[in-house]
Amino acid sequence: xxxKKEIEHLSDLIKIEIKDPQKYILQVEQILNxxxxxxxxxxxxxxxxxxxxxxxxxxxxxxxxxxxxLIEKLKNTRENFVRAPKMV
Amino acid sequence: MTLAISISQxxxxxxxxxxxxxxxxxxxxxxINKVEKNLHAFISINENAIEQAKQIDKKIKAKEKIGSCFGxxxxxxxxxxxxxxxxxxxxxxxxxxVAPYDATVVSKLKSEDAIIIGKANLDEFAMGSTxxxxxxxPSRNPWNTDYxxxxxxxxxxxSVSALECIASLGSDTGGSVRSxxxxxxxxxxxxxxxLISRYGLISFANSIEQIGPLARTVEDVAFILNxxxxxxSHDNTTIENRTPDYTKDIDIGVSxxxxxxxxxxxxxxxxxxxxxxxxxxxxxxxxxxxxCIPISLDSAQHSVAAYxxxxxAEASSNLARFDNxxxxxxxxxxxxxxxxxxxxxxSNLGPEVTRRMLLGTFVLSAGYYGKYYQKxxxxxxxxxxxxxxxxxxxxxLLAPTMPxxxxxxxxxxDDPLKIYLLDIxxxxxxxxxxPAISVPFAMADGLPIGIQLFANSLQEKQLLQSAHALQKTxxxxxxxx
Numbered sequence: 003x004x005x006k007k008e009i010e011h012l013s014d015l016i017k018i019e020i021k022d023p024q025k026y027i028l029q030v031e032q033i034l035n036x037x038x039x040x041x042x043x044x045x046x047x048x049x050x051x052x053x054x055x056x057x058x059x060x061x062x063x064x065x066x067x068x069x070x071x072l073i074e075k076l077k078n079t080r081e082n083f084v085r086a087p088k089m090v
Numbered sequence: 091m092t093l094a095i096s097i098s099q100x101x102x103x104x105x106x107x108x109x110x111x112x113x114x115x116x117x118x119x120x121x122i123n124k125v126e127k128n129l130h131a132f133i134s135i136n137e138n139a140i141e142q143a144k145q146i147d148k149k150i151k152a153k154e155k156i157g158s159c160f161g162x163x164x165x166x167x168x169x170x171x172x173x174x175x176x177x178x179x180x181x182x183x184x185x186x187x188v189a190p191y192d193a194t195v196v197s198k199l200k201s202e203d204a205i206i207i208g209k210a211n212l213d214e215f216a217m218g219s220t221x222x223x224x225x226x227x228p229s230r231n232p233w234n235t236d237y238x239x240x241x242x243x244x245x246x247x248x249s250v251s252a253l254e255c256i257a258s259l260g261s262d263t264g265g266s267v268r269s270x271x272x273x274x275x276x277x278x279x280x281x282x283x284x285l286i287s288r289y290g291l292i293s294f295a296n297s298i299e300q301i302g303p304l305a306r307t308v309e310d311v312a313f314i315l316n317x318x319x320x321x322x323s324h325d326n327t328t329i330e331n332r333t334p335d336y337t338k339d340i341d342i343g344v345s346x347x348x349x350x351x352x353x354x355x356x357x358x359x360x361x362x363x364x365x366x367x368x369x370x371x372x373x374x375x376x377x378x379x380x381x382c383i384p385i386s387l388d389s390a391q392h393s394v395a396a397y398x399x400x401x402x403a404e405a406s407s408n409l410a411r412f413d414n415x416x417x418x419x420x421x422x423x424x425x426x427x428x429x430x431x432x433x434x435x436x437s438n439l440g441p442e443v444t445r446r447m448l449l450g451t452f453v454l455s456a457g458y459y460g461k462y463y464q465k466x467x468x469x470x471x472x473x474x475x476x477x478x479x480x481x482x483x484x485x486x487l488l489a490p491t492m493p494x495x496x497x498x499x500x501x502x503x504d505d506p507l508k509i510y511l512l513d514i515x516x517x518x519x520x521x522x523x524x525p526a527i528s529v530p531f532a533m534a535d536g537l538p539i540g541i542q543l544f545a546n547s548l549q550e551k552q553l554l555q556s557a558h559a560l561q562k563t564x565x566x567x568x569x570x571x
Contacts, residue, residue, distance in 0.1 A: 009448065015455075016406060016447045017429060019437040030448055033507050037395045037453070040465040045472055061323045068190075075190050076416045078423065086415050087423040087431040 004031040091117055093253040094568065097162065097310040100256060104150075104160050111150070111161025115143040115205060118163045122208070122254045125571055130229045131248035132208040133168045134176050142205050149203075157203030158317070164199060165249040165258040168209035169216050170301065171290040172196050175206070179292050180224035181214045182438040183412045185419050193290020194325065195259055195301050195318045202317050207255050210245030214440045215409065216261055216294050218242045219269055219512045222503055223442040230499065231273060232571045233537055237496040240273030242266040246304050247274035251569055257305035257314050263295050264397050265491075265516025267302040268528040272491035272540025275530040275566060277311050277557070278304045280516075282547045283523030284329035286315075287322035295404035296327075298397075298520045308529065308558040312336040315550065333551045344378050344559045347552075348484040349543075350385030355489035355515045363534035364490045371488065371531055371541040374563050380556075385480050385487060389473045393517040396473070398510055399453050399466035400521075406450025409443065412436070445506060474522040481546040486556055489515045491528040491540035515542060525550050527557045531564055538566075 009023040009030065020026065078085040091109050103109060109117075119139065126132060136142075146161035166172060169179045171189035173196075178184045196206065213223040221244025222228040229244040231237040232252040239248045243260025247270025250258050260267040262280035271278025279302045286301045293299075303314035319332045349372075356368050372382045414421060414435035421435050439447075453462035480487060493515060502508045519526035524547050528540040541560065545553035 008452075012448045012451050013433075016410075016451050017432045017436055018439060018444055018447065019433040020444065021437065025441075026445060026448060029445060029506055030452070033398070033445075033449060033510070034452065036507055036510075037399055037462055037466075039392060040395050040399065040469060041461055043389075043392050043465065043469055043472070045465075045468045060326060070190065072190055075188070077186070077418070077420075078415060084416055085423060087426040087428045089428045 004034065093117060093121055096307050097256055097305070097313050100162050101160055111143040111146045111205070112140060115139050115161065115163055115207070118207060118254065125252050125254065128230060128235050128571065129232055129248050129252055130227055131210055131245040131252065131254055132165070133178055133180060133211050133226055133245070135208040136175060136206050139163070139205050139207055146203050146205070157201060159199065159202040159204035161203055161205050163207035163255045164204045165208050165210045165246060165255040166196060166206055167212050167243050167246050167258070167260045169212060169261060169292045170196060170259060171292070172206055172209065175209060177209065177292065179215045180212045180226055181440070181443070182225050183414065183418055183436070185225070187417045189290070191290065194287035194322045196290065198318050208249070210243065210249055210258055210260070212245055213242035214443050215292070215405070216242040216263055216266055217405065217442045217446055219265065219509050220502070221245065221270070222499060223440050225440060228499055231496050232569050233275065233496070235571070236498050237537065238273065238499050240270035240492070240496065243304065244270045247271055247276055247278070250274070250276045250304050250306060252571055253569065257303055257310055259301055259318070260304055261291055261299055262302045262520065263299040263401060264513045264520050267304060268491050268516050268526060268540070268542060269512070271304055271528040271530070273496040273538060275538035275540070275569070276304050276306055277308050277527065277529055277561070278302060279311050279315065279527045279550070280519050280525060281315065281319065281550060282329070282525045284327050285319050285332060285548070285550070287325040287328050289322055289324035293408045295401040296408070297404060298401060308527070308554055308561050309337060309340055311527070312340055312554045331548055336551055336554055340555055340558045342555050344375060344380040344556045347380040347486065347556060349375055349380050349382045350480055350484035350487045351382055352390065352487055352489045353384050353386045354388065354390045359493055360490060361494045363495060364493060364539055367532035367534070367539040368490045368541065371560065374560060378559055378563070382488070383484065385484060387476055387480065387518070389469065389476050390514070390518055392469045393473060393521060394510055394514055396466040396469035397513065397517040397521055398449070399462050400470065402446040402450035403454050403463055404450070406447045406454070409447060442506065470521045473518055477518065477522050477524060485545070485552060487544040489542050491515060491542040495534055495537045495539065519544055523547060525553055527553055529557045529561050530566055531560065533566060
């Protein structure tokens, strides 16, 4: 089910360079095979566990200044910007 | 002066002038220096601990208002933010990260004059059950240093067990507080979802994880819970209705309580020593006046598959933020295109984190979402509803914390599924949000066995009372290191 191409596709999606995809093929397949059992569980309810919050539960949407210049604490900055690699 | 004391003994002795906070901290640091090379419980140590203890002693001398922790040393799992100290998540991706703020739990402890003695080792980003996946190397079990201490809060379990602190905070996503508690012979609590603020806990699986205390006695765990529980405006998943005092009436006992023994967790696949310790725990509870009945929880057999589907899905989303740009290790952006830079730096994530991100992305992808993720959510609801039904019949549920004894470092590292299956007895608490506690109960071949109790949501008080009753019956050896 899981082949080298699938692992390479996934590693592309998660943006992790995987040097040895072979290493992951067997393990990921084995784990997904184990997950297959979920498909066989008989569930009649459509209910999903969730915690409901009403708007009253939320705090006021108010700007609270932090008090310290956080950008200075980052490692790769120039003026007020984070330095990043070229997009193209 | 002995370091093997409980929190109440610490406070009493400090008040009696038997030692100062500075003396206790100095002795603790001496102990850490002595045992760390064998145990590796810590990623970093607080270099200002002595200075902070001096300040607290000064306050005590001047009869100023003093917090309830009186300068006691507490370790914090290194995925919980501490201002001015590194918070690495045991990952190269955060090896130099210094948080600009304290997690709510840390500021609460500090405001009660606790001293953060150090940051405890863990599996990278709390993903693991043995602490072997730490970028900085594994922690070792103080009962036998060839063995794993459990995980992912392994450093927390080791530091409490080996007298390197009085208590610790870990985080429990699938058993990560209870597993090291069981393997290291200490008490570990996973509280009700929402009871403790997660603000400042570096997210792995937000809908499942909770911060929880580890200590040598149930009473000490209740003491720490008193400090850290409660609603926090920084975390909207926190809930009201905490118990005002978890230590009050902790001695009340279990007479008249009904305890359900989870049939699926005590039979097949459980080590024989663990089985006999569980039987002994059941008869102990009966002697103490509780009634024990078998309870079947058949949905529990699907819990591992549901949990690892959901936790991986949440992890793959949460870890997308680690791009090494705003914080991270030293790796220049010069000469890289955006995507290739991110892929390159993220190749430094460890094998388990990579595996979970692969799995999480797979189960969320088009065509598989309904088969895995949605089905896992439904199994999660099923587990919750079966637990709700169970708690109509019994007050508590009981099972061994871990199905097997601690095992040798490296023994299972090449078989991730085998490691996942170790969580089979702990996961139901995380998926359903109920509280659970592991109590050190027995030893086999010099290795600890923990017994686990579950209670309904927000029933921590009852859970702690029963765990305390069980712990009082035990007489376990002192840690050999």
